[in-house]
Each structure stands twice: as C-alpha cells, then as structure tokens.
Amino acid sequence: MINIERINKSFDHGRIRILEDVNFSVPKGQLVALLGPSGSGKTTLLRLIAGLENADSGTIELEGKPAQSKTIQQRQVGFVFQHYALFRHMNVFNNVAFGLRVKPWFKRPKRKIIQQKVQELLELVQINELAKRYPSQLSGGQRQRVALARALAIEPKILLLDEPFGALDANVRQELRIWLRKLHDRMQLTTLFVTHDQQEAMDLADRIILLQKGKLQQIDTPENIYEKPANLFVYQFLGSFNTIRLPVNNSSIKIGHHVFQTDRQIANADMGIFYIRPYHLRLLSQNQATTAHFYASVQGILFNGSIIKLQIQPIDYLSGIYEVTISPSDYHAHHVKNGAIYPFSIQELAFFITPQQPPITFKTSES
Amino acid sequence: MARLIQNRQRHILPGFGLNMGVMLFFVGLLIVLPLAALFMHTTNISWSKFVDIAQDERVQSALKLSFSSAIIAALINLFAGIMVAWVLVRYDFIGRRLFDSLIDFPFALPTAVAGMTLASLYDHNGWLGGLLKSVGVQVVQTQAGIVLALVFIGFPFVVRSVQPVLADMNQEIEQAAKSLGANGRQFFWRIVLPTILPAAFTGFSLALARGIGEYGSVIFIAGNIPYVSEIAPLLIAIRVDEESGYESAAVIAILMMIIAFILLLLGNVLQRWTRFYQK
Amino acid sequence: MGRILLITVTVIFLLFLLIMPIAFIMIEAVGSGLQPYAQAIGNQATLHAILLTILVTAVTIVINIIIGLSGAWLISKFSFRGKAFLTTLIELPFSISPVVVGFLFILLFGYNGWFGKLLDNYGIQIAFAVPGIILVTVFVTFPFIIRELIPLMQEQGKDEEETALSLGARGWSIFWHITLPNIKWGLLYGVVLCLARAMGEFGAVSIISGNIQGETDTLTLHIKNLYDGYYYNEAFAVSSLLLIVALATLLIKSFLEWSFKPKTKYKTKTTLKKT
Ligand SMILES: Nc1ncnc2c1ncn2[C@@H]1O[C@H](COP(=O)(O)OP(=O)(O)O)[C@@H](O)[C@H]1O
Ligand SMILES: [Mg+2]
Numbered sequence: 001m002i003n004i005e006r007i008n009k010s011f012d013h014g015r016i017r018i019l020e021d022v023n024f025s026v027p028k029g030q031l032v033a034l035l036g037p038s039g040s041g042k043t044t045l046l047r048l049i050a051g052l053e054n055a056d057s058g059t060i061e062l063e064g065k066p067a068q069s070k071t072i073q074q075r076q077v078g079f080v081f082q083h084y085a086l087f088r089h090m091n092v093f094n095n096v097a098f099g100l101r102v103k104p105w106f107k108r109p110k111r112k113i114i115q116q117k118v119q120e121l122l123e124l125v126q127i128n129e130l131a132k133r134y135p136s137q138l139s140g141g142q143r144q145r146v147a148l149a150r151a152l153a154i155e156p157k158i159l160l161l162d163e164p165f166g167a168l169d170a171n172v173r174q175e176l177r178i179w180l181r182k183l184h185d186r187m188q189l190t191t192l193f194v195t196h197d198q199q200e201a202m203d204l205a206d207r208i209i210l211l212q213k214g215k216l217q218q219i220d221t222p223e224n225i226y227e228k229p230a231n232l233f234v235y236q237f238l239g240s241f242n243t244i245r246l247p248v249n250n251s252s253i254k255i256g257h258h259v260f261q262t263d264r265q266i267a268n269a270d271m272g273i274f275y276i277r278p279y280h281l282r283l284l285s286q287n288q289a290t291t292a293h294f295y296a297s298v299q300g301i302l303f304n305g306s307i308i309k310l311q312i313q314p315i316d317y318l319s320g321i322y323e324v325t326i327s328p329s330d331y332h333a334h335h336v337k338n339g340a341i342y343p344f345s346i347q348e349l350a351f352f353i354t355p356q357q358p359p360i361t362f363k364t365s366e367s
Numbered sequence: 368m369a370r371l372i373q374n375r376q377r378h379i380l381p382g383f384g385l386n387m388g389v390m391l392f393f394v395g396l397l398i399v400l401p402l403a404a405l406f407m408h409t410t411n412i413s414w415s416k417f418v419d420i421a422q423d424e425r426v427q428s429a430l431k432l433s434f435s436s437a438i439i440a441a442l443i444n445l446f447a448g449i450m451v452a453w454v455l456v457r458y459d460f461i462g463r464r465l466f467d468s469l470i471d472f473p474f475a476l477p478t479a480v481a482g483m484t485l486a487s488l489y490d491h492n493g494w495l496g497g498l499l500k501s502v503g504v505q506v507v508q509t510q511a512g513i514v515l516a517l518v519f520i521g522f523p524f525v526v527r528s529v530q531p532v533l534a535d536m537n538q539e540i541e542q543a544a545k546s547l548g549a550n551g552r553q554f555f556w557r558i559v560l561p562t563i564l565p566a567a568f569t570g571f572s573l574a575l576a577r578g579i580g581e582y583g584s585v586i587f588i589a590g591n592i593p594y595v596s597e598i599a600p601l602l603i604a605i606r607v608d609e610e611s612g613y614e615s616a617a618v619i620a621i622l623m624m625i626i627a628f629i630l631l632l633l634g635n636v637l638q639r640w641t642r643f644y645q646k
Numbered sequence: 647m648g649r650i651l652l653i654t655v656t657v658i659f660l661l662f663l664l665i666m667p668i669a670f671i672m673i674e675a676v677g678s679g680l681q682p683y684a685q686a687i688g689n690q691a692t693l694h695a696i697l698l699t700i701l702v703t704a705v706t707i708v709i710n711i712i713i714g715l716s717g718a719w720l721i722s723k724f725s726f727r728g729k730a731f732l733t734t735l736i737e738l739p740f741s742i743s744p745v746v747v748g749f750l751f752i753l754l755f756g757y758n759g760w761f762g763k764l765l766d767n768y769g770i771q772i773a774f775a776v777p778g779i780i781l782v783t784v785f786v787t788f789p790f791i792i793r794e795l796i797p798l799m800q801e802q803g804k805d806e807e808e809t810a811l812s813l814g815a816r817g818w819s820i821f822w823h824i825t826l827p828n829i830k831w832g833l834l835y836g837v838v839l840c841l842a843r844a845m846g847e848f849g850a851v852s853i854i855s856g857n858i859q860g861e862t863d864t865l866t867l868h869i870k871n872l873y874d875g876y877y878y879n880e881a882f883a884v885s886s887l888l889l890i891v892a893l894a895t896l897l898i899k900s901f902l903e904w905s906f907k908p909k910t911k912y913k914t915k916t917t918l919k920k921t
Contacts, residue, residue: 052379052808072379072811079812085805089827098823099813154813380723380807381817389716390732393709397785398735401750404760408753447659454656458649462657468900469664474839475892476667477846479866480885483873484667487674494670495662519663551648573740580743582849583866587873600745600849607749607853617753620746627741 001190002026002049002158007058009044009214014056018044019214022058026207031184031191033205035198037237041214042194043082046160049192050079063157078151082162082194084143086135092146093131096121099154121149124183141172148180152187159184161193165200177204198238202226210234232355235275242276242322244349253349253362256317258293260349260362274349274362278309278325283334284343292343293364294318298336308336315341408617420618425593426602430619433599434626436510437578440517445571447518448525449563455526456533470527473520478583485516486587508590513598516584521574528570529563536562564641572634579627599623671889674882686883691860695868696887698776699845702864706783706844707837714791714836719825722799723807733796739788747785748853751778774856779864782850787843791836798832799825835902842895846888 002025009019018041026032034042047053049060051072060067067075087095096118100109109117122128125145135143144164151159164180165173181204184191195201201208202222210217210225218230229235246253248269252261284292299321300311308331310324324344326336334342350359409417420426455467473481489496489506499506506512536559544554582600589596603619606612676683686692717736721729739747755762755772765772772778806828810820826833848866855862863871865888872881 050812052812054379073814073816075812076814077812079809081805081809083805085809087806087810087824098810098815102810102813102815102819102823150809150813378724380804380811381820382719383724383726386716386720387726389712390720393713394732394735397781397788398738401747401754401785404753405746405750450652451656451660454652458653460653460657466657466660466664468896469660471896471899472664472668472892475842475846475895477848477866477888477892479848479870480671480846480888481667483869483881483885484671487878488667488670494666519667522663576741580741580746580849582743582745600743603743603745603749604849604853607752613753616749620743620749623743623746631741 001028001061001063002192003059003061003064004045004049005059005061007045007048007060008056009041009048009053010056017214019048019055022211022214022216024209024216024219026190026192028190029188030206031181031193031204032207032209033201034192034194034209034211035201036196036211036217038196040211042196042211043162045211046079046162046192046194049158050077050160051075052079076154076156076158078148078154078156078159078189080144080147080151080159080161080164082166084135084147084167086143086146086150088135091132091134092122092127092138093118095135095146096149096153099150117153118149121153124152125149139172140168141176144168144176148183157190159189159191161191163194163196165195165197173200180204210237212237228358230358232352232359235350235352235359240278240323242278242281244274244276244318244320245271246274248272248351255293255346258364260346260364262351262360262362264360266351266353266360272351274351275359276322276346276349278323280347280349281312281322281324282345282347283310283324283326283330283336284345285334286343289343291345293345294343295341296322296344297341298338301336301338310336312342312344314344405617405620408613409621412614412618416614417618420615421622423615425597426599426615426619426622428594429597429599429602430622430626432510432513432597433579433623434630436513436517436598437575437581438630440514440521440578441571441575443514443518444521444525444574445567448522448570449529449567452526452529452533452563453559456530471523473522478520478581479587481519482516482584482587485512485519485584489515489588507588508592508596510596512588512590513585513596516588517578517581520581520584521578524574524577525567525570528566528573532563532566533559561641565638568634568638568641572631572638575634576627576631579623579630668889668893671882671885674879675886677879677882682879683883683886686877686880687887691863692868692884694860695863695865695884698779698863699865702776702779702783703841703844705780706787707840709780709784710787710791710840711833711837713788714795714833717792718795718799718829719821721796723804736792737789739785744782744786744847744849745853747782747850751782751785751850751854755781773854774858775862778854779851779862782854783844783847786847786850787840790840790843791833794832794836794839795829798829802828831902835899838895838898838902842892845891 004022004024007019007022008017010017022045034045036042044053048055049062049067051067051070055068062075062077087098090098097114100114100117103109118131119128122131125148127142127145127149130138130142130146135146138146144167148161165176168176177200180193183189193204205222207219207221208225209219212233218225218234220228220230225234226238229238235241244255246255248266250268251264251266252259253272253274254260294314294317296312296314296318298310299313302309302311306328307325308328310326312322312324313320314322326334336342346364349362351362352359412420451470455463455470486507487493489499489512491497491500491507496507504511506515540558541554544558549557580600582598582604585598586601589598589601591597591601599619600623603616606616606619717732721733742750752759752773754760755765755778757763757766757773759773762773770777772781806824807820810824815823846866847864848870851864852867852870855864855867857863857867857871859871865884869881869884869888872878872884
C-alpha cells in the first residue's frame with residue numbers, strides 16, 4: 001500500500017514548483033497507472049516514493065508505515081528506471097544477483113541460494129537462456145525483463161516503474177503489457193507505473209491517477225475517468241473531440257431546427273464552446289434521414305484497425321471539419337465513399353461552465 | 368525532528384560530506400591558500416612601489432617578450448594544428464598512425480629536455496642551426512628561438528581539440544554539401560571551418576595560456592639576455608633567487624596573471640561568438 | 647594535387663618538429679659511446695635523482711587519484727552552490743606559470759613565509775625539501791585526472807548508482823561495484839597524463855627545491871645541472887631515460903584510445919557473444 005499526503009516538491013530552491021499538494025493512495029494488490037503529459041511531474045513523484053528525492057513537505061507511507069525517516073535501502077521498493085539503468089559491465093546474471101550480494105553479511109544468502117534464486121527470477125521473466133549476456137547484447141524487451149527481475153530480487157512489496165514500455169516498439173509493448181499484468185497478479189505486488197500514453201493506462205491499470213503540471217486531476221477507474229471526467233483537462237487528455245461554438249439560451253442550444261437541452265440551469269451566453277466525442281456523432285442511413293441533425297460530405301477516411309475514422313464537412317447549419325468514428329460493419333453497410341453526402345445525428349454534447357468543473361451534458365429531446 | 372531528517376537526507380546519493388571535505392581540504396591547501404598568500408603579499412606593497420616595479424624597463428620588456436612570443440606561437444599552432452588535424456583525419460598515408468600517436472609527444476617529454484634538445488639542435492654548430500646560419504638566420508638567443516620552443520610545447524593543443532570535431536563530421540554532411548553543388552574549397556571554407564573554429568579557438572587559448580607561463584623549454588634556447596631574450600617567468604625566478612626580490616617577483620606574477628586573464632577572457636568571447644549556432 | 651602537397655607539408659613539418667628531437671636525443675645520448683652512457687646513468691647522483699623522481703611522481707599520482715575520484719564524484723553526482731566556482735578553481739593550475747607556482751609555495755612555506763617559521767619550530771621543512779617538491783607537482787598536475795573523470799561520470803549519469811541504492815547497496819559498495827568499473831579506463835588515461843607531467847615538471851620544482859645537489863634535484867634538475875656544467879653527453883644520456891618513459895606513456899595512451907574509446911561497444915559485443 002502506498003499513501004501520499006499533501007506532497008509538495010520544488011527544484012532550484014523553490015523557484016520551480018513541480019508537485020503541488022498531491023494526495024492519493026494505492027491500495028494493496030492494485031496495479032495503478034500514473035498518467036500525465038510529459039513534464040507533469042510523474043517521474044519526480046515516483047522518485048519521491050522510492051526515496052531518490054526528498055519532498056519539501058507532506059508525508060509518504062509505505063505499507064502503513066511512515067517512509068520518510070527510512071533510507072532508500074530500508075524502504076525495499078522495486079524501482080525500474082525509464083531506460084532500465086542496467087549495470088553495463090555486468091552480465092544479466094550478475095545484474096539480477098546484485099541486490100542479494102550487497103546485503104549486509106549477516107543477511108546475505110549463501111552463494112548456492114543466490115544462484116538458485118536468480119535462476120528462478122530469470123525463469124519468471126522468461127530469459128534464463130540470456131544469463132551470460134551483457135546489456136548491450138539485449139533487445140529492448142529483454143532489457144526490460146532483466147530490469148524487472150533485478151528489482152524483484154530484493155522481494156519488494158511495492159513495485160515502481162517509470163514508463164516501462166516507453167522505449168519499446170508497438171507489438172513488443174502489447175505483449176509485455178499482458179505479461180506485466182500477469183506477473184503483478186501472481187506476485188501479489190502493489191504496483192505504480194508511470195505512463196504518458198492514455199491507452200496504455202486504460203488497458204492495464206485498475207485505477208488511473210491523472211496528473212497535470214504537478215497537480216492531481218482525477219483518481220478513478222479507467223471506465224469512470226473516461227465517462228465522468230472531473231474537468232476539462234481530463235476530458236481533453238483522454239481522447240479526441242470536436243468543438244462547436246453556439247449561443248446558449250434557456251439552458252438549451254439549437255442546431256438547425258433541433259434543440260439540445262440540459263436539466264441544469266445555465267446562464268445565457270453568446271458563444272459557448274461545446275465538445276463532442278467522435279463516437280457521439282452517428283452516421284445514419286439515407287432512410288433514417290428524418291432523424292438527421294445535419295448533412296455532411298466525407299472528406300477523408302482513415303482505417304485504424306478495429307475502428308474507422310471519417311473526416312466530415314457539414315453542408316448545413318455547422319461549419320468546419322469534424323471527426324467521426326464508426327465501426328467497420330457500419331462502414332460496409334452504408335457504403336461510405338469519399339465525397340459522398342450522408343445524414344448525421346449528434347447524440348450528446350459536453351459543456352464546461354468552468355474548466356475546473358465536470359461537464360454538463362446536452363441531449364436532444366427528440367427520440 | 369522532521370527537519371533534522373530532511374537535512375540529513377538532502378543529498379540522496381552517499382558521500383557528499385566526505386567528498387566535499389576532501390575537495391575543500393585539497394583545493395584550499397593547494398590552490399586557495401597559495402593564491403591568497405600572493406595577494407596578501409602584494410597588498411603589502413605600496414602603490415607607488417608597485418608602479419615603479421611595473422614600469423621598470425627590464426620588467427616591461429620581459430612581459431612584452433613573453434606575451435608577444437606566446438601569441439605568435441599560438442597563432443602558428445592554430446594554423447599548423449588545423450592543417451595537421453585535417454591531414455590526419457582525412458587522408459591515409461604511410462606512417463599516419465605513428466604520427467597520430469606522436470602528436471602528444473611535446474606533452475609527454477619533460478620541458479627541460481625539450482628545451483635542451485631544441486637549443487642544441489638550433490645552436491650554431493647543431494644540426495639545423497648551422498644550416499640556418501648559412502642562410503643568415505639566427506634562432507638561438509633571439510625571439511625566434513622562444514617562439515620555436517613555444518610552438519613545440521603548445522603544438523598538441525589545437526590538433527587535439529580540432530581532431531575529434533573533424534572526425535565527428537560525418538560523410539553525409541560532405542555528401543549533402545557536394546550534392547548541393549559545393550566544390551572542395553567551398554566545402555572547406557563554408558562548412559568545415561565554421562564547424563571546427565570553436566574547437567580551434569579552445570586549443571588556441573590553451574596553447575596561449577601554456578605559452579605565457581612556459582619556462583623549462585624556453586630558457587635553454589633563449590640565452591636569457593636581459594632586455595632582449597629574457598622572458599617574464601625567468602625574471603620571476605631570478606628575483607625569487609635574490610631573496611630581496613620577492614616584492615618584484617610578486618608584482619610580475621600578478622601582472623602576468625592579470626594580462627593572461629584578460630587575454631583568455633577575450634578568447635572566451637571570441638569562442639562564444641564562433642559558437643553562435645549552438646544557441 | 648592539393649592533397650599530396652598537404653600531406654607532404656604536414657609530414658615534413660612533423661618530421662622536423664617531433665621526429666628530429668627524438669632522434670637527436672638518442673644519438674647525443676650515446677655520442678661518446680655506450681660505456682660513458684652506462685656510467686652517466688649508473689652514477690650515484692643520477693640514481694638518487696631517479697629515486698627522488700619516482701617518489702615524487704608516485705605520491706603525486708596517489709594524491710591526484712584521491713582528488714580526482716572525490717572531486718569527480720562530488721561534481722558529477724550532486725548539485726550544490728558554488729559548483730561552477732569549484733570547477734573553475736580546479737582548472738586554474740593550467741593557466742598559472744610553473745615558476746609562479748613555485749613562488750607561491752615559497753611565500754607559504756619559505757623561511758619568511760606564512761607557515762615556514764611555524765613548521766620550522768617543529769622541525770618540519772617543506773620549501774627546499776621533498777614535501778615542497780611534491781606539493782608543487784600536485785598543484786601543476788591537479789587538473790589532469792579530474793578533468794578526464796568529470797565528463798565521463800556526467801555522461802554516465804546517476805541512474806545506475808540510484809538503482810544500486812534502491813537494491814540496498816551502500817556508499818563504498820556502489821562506488822566499487824558500479825562506478826569504478828565504468829570509469830577505470832578513463833582513470834588510467836588520466837593517470838598516464840599525470841605521470842608524464844609529474845616526472846617532467848621543471849619550472850615549479852626548480853624554484854621550490856632550491857636545487858640542492860644530491861638532495862632535492864629531481865631528474866630534470868639533474869639534467870639541467872649536467873648541461874650547465876658542460877656535461878653535454880651525460881645530460882642527454884639521462885634525458886634518454888625520460889624520453890623512453892615519454893614514449894612509453896604515448897604508447898599506453900594510444901593503446902587506451904584505440905581499444906577503449908569509441909569502439910568499446912562493438913568490441914565487447916563480438917568478443918563476448920561467444921562465451
Ligand atoms: N533535478 C531537477 N532540477 C530541476 N528541474 C527538474 C529536475 N527534475 C525534473 N525537473 C523538472 O520537473 C518537471 C517534471 O519533471 P518529471 O517529473 O521528469 O516529468 P515527467 O516524468 O512527468 O515527464 C520538468 O519540467 C522537469 O524539467
Ligand atoms: Mg518522466
């Protein structure tokens with residue numbers, strides 16, 4: 001378990017504030033992602049927990065006990081650097097054995113036991129045949145496994161990983177994600193990993209901690225963080241969106257003849273900015289045209305595996321280019337072609353009264 | 368209590384205190400203390416006395432000789448160094464590796480041995496001195512000899528500064544330049560020279576600094592005739608020997624340091640100016 | 647055409663500047679035969695000078711290794727106030743004349759110096775004695791090792807050390823097992839540079855030592871004395887010893903550069919894969 005309370009951290013004698021009043025906890029056994037754009041302070045936060053950095057104020061508890069009075073060695077957390085920091089002059093075996101060999105003599109396992117334990121760890125991360133290789137002779141994925149085995153050698157309860165998949169190419173990344181998840185479950189670890197890739201966080205984590213400019217934005221399950229963003233930043237960070245500027249009257253807006261409403265009371269405005277997720281724009285068939293909100297011509301089609309992205313340009317009521325996502329089956333059913341015109345409907349729009357608050361949803365009252 | 372812990376752990380990696388202690392001790396004992404002694408010694412000299420010593424003709428001519436010789440030698444080394452580095456990096460010829468290893472020879476050879484050897488080589492009845500004498504050139508006991516010795520001991524600086532930069536300039540840059548229509552000469556003047564200039568100036572400054580203070584290699588060949596071929600470091604050595612000449616030695620030393628400092632500062636500015644593209 | 651001209655000019659220049667002095671020293675050394683050569687090197691005064699030079703060089707190297715490792719660790723692993731100033735101070739010895747260095751230490755430890763009298767009361771003599779020679783030699787060679795190590799350690803960063811820390815390692819063990827293996831060739835390189843300069847230092851030593859024959863004359867001072875006394879061939883005979891050491895350091899240096907500098911990665915890769 002990791003418990004962080006009101007952590008503040010600055011560099012250069014207080015001139016640059018990196019973390020501001022950060023609070024969160026990671027329950028035992030969970031795999032949690034620390035997500036944020038680069039430069040948001042993720043690495044710094046991780047290093048604070050490991051003891052590689054000192055906080056200006058605030059408290060850190062590990063496994064229910066205050067950690068700040070402990071040295072790094074006493075904290076016994078497994079820490080994996082972004083670029084793995086393998087000891088380049090030691091082979092894989094010696095890298096993994098390092099943590100066991102530097103224990104004080106009265107705690108140090110016998111040579112035989114070290115041998116056996118390293119062997120087990122190498123098997124666990126599935127690289128036992130590489131024991132004699134040097135780091136420069138390994139691929140990125142193999143290096144990462146060595147770094148993990150090395151961190152696990154000291155039997156940490158807590159594992160901290162800084163951008164563990166950042167340096168890998170796409171398919172290796174996918175494979176290692178699944179493997180990491182399994183490893184985490186099997187070893188009953190509490191794991192906190194840093195990433196700037198929201199997809200990775202969604203795929204892998206039990207919970208996501210979202211950080212921006214050193215401030216905590218939201219802590220939630222992947223589902224909630226996506227469906228119920230806490231503020232504008234979270235909404236924008238977690239996926240693509242379209243924006244429309246429209247006047248607000250009586251808590252409602254009009255697109256063509258169609259009225260979209262919310263049950264909240266909102267002050268009138270000349271121009272509000274409304275956000276639409278690409279999948280909240282629906283491509284309709286020609287015979288559903290009566291429910292259409294607008295017509296648009298298709299300007300571009302991007303095939304992206306399981307989903308297809310369309311760039312559309314409305315020909316009435318709205319202006320600009322919008323992004324729509326549809327499924328391959330819809331794509332085939334509607335015979336989508338570049339340049340052709342189709343009816344579209346808007347399922348919902350999001351509106352932020354202030355950037356710090358959760359969005360208000362506007363929907364049409366027509367069914 | 369919390370404060371104490373924070374203070375104790377200000378640096379995460381171990382060894383800050385110990386190594387700071389070691390460094391403060393050695394830097395203090397070996398560098399700060401001796402320099403402090405010199406400055407304290409100088410402050411005891413009255414201003415008029417200081418000016419008297421500084422304006423002494425022998426002192427002036429020694430300083431002029433030291434600085435002008437060092438500048439001339441460093442300039443020669445700047446050009447020769449760029450040429451040698453270029454040839455060593457770009458061309459393959461018999462003995463290239465041998466010459467490459469020998470570039471540092473002037474650093475490895477004790478300066479006194481170098482000075483003695485050069486003095487003998489260029490003496491009237493030495494291998495080269497005789498030859499030069501027949502065409503009416505005298506090296507020994509003239510400024511030419513001093514410059515020669517300084518060229519020798521400062522030679523590796525420019526070569527070693529420029530060489531890695533040249534080696535780093537990959538072929539693609541040359542090919543790109545050529546594909547854009549540059550000929551060999553244009554390539555050198557417009558691409559190579561601006562690239563190596565900062566490094567060349569670094570080497571130049573190092574050679575200059577070394578040349579200003581050089582002693583061992585110069586005194587043999589210079590002949591040390593006051594007002595003619597007596598360098599400033601030698602004059603300091605003479606005054607120190609006289610016991611009563613400490614004040615004079617201190618003034619010359621201070622003057623040397625100040626002028627050298629100004630020159631190096633200028634060199635720095637020049638260097639920064641040639642590095643404009645890195646900002 | 648231009649290329650051949652350039653190569654020719656360069657080769658001739660280097661022949662005159664570098665090769666000729668080497669040849670000259672060797673020829674003059676044995677100029678009056680091998681017997682006198684052996685005698686010049688084997689006599690009492692020369693042997694004393696050799697021993698003194700070895701002693702001074704060895705102590706200087708040890709002190710500089712301590713300073714180099716300590717200072718490079720401090721400067722590359724920590725950030726603290728005054729770091730830039732400290733770095734400047736470390737570089738300073740390069741721009742001070744050796745003669746001035748000798749003078750500085752006389753001001754400190756000479757008979758009328760700051761500490762000279764005080765230490766004299768306890769029977770300790772520094773100026774005009776071996777400790778003074780060592781001090782000025784350390785001053786003159788101060789930057790060599792540390793300047794090799796700082797960029798090396800900075801480039802390697804702190805990640806490996808911090809990882810070792812998180813795995814439970816302590817100070818010495820981190821230094822010994824993680825840092826030192828990564829910098830050992832750089833350290834050796836610095837030691838070679840330091841050695842060459844330490845054994846050949848002349849200006850500073852000639853001032854501080856007082857040049858007391860048979861006591862404080864190192865090899866270079868001894869050579870100067872021989873030369874001034876018109877023992878021409880003897881001077882070159884003794885010089886040939888220093889020439890040999892100089893050439894040996896160049897050899898080691900080239901070897902270190904060829905084997906460990908840019909090609910490190912490829913080398914280890916091909917040789918180790920088979921094991
Ligand atoms: N040692 C340091 N000194 C000064 N600034 C730092 C230091 N370490 C990190 N920073 C700054 O702190 C900010 C956050 O850095 P970091 O935690 O590495 O972000 P992230 O890992 O989210 O990309 C960055 O703007 C970075 O420049
Ligand atoms: Mg980071």
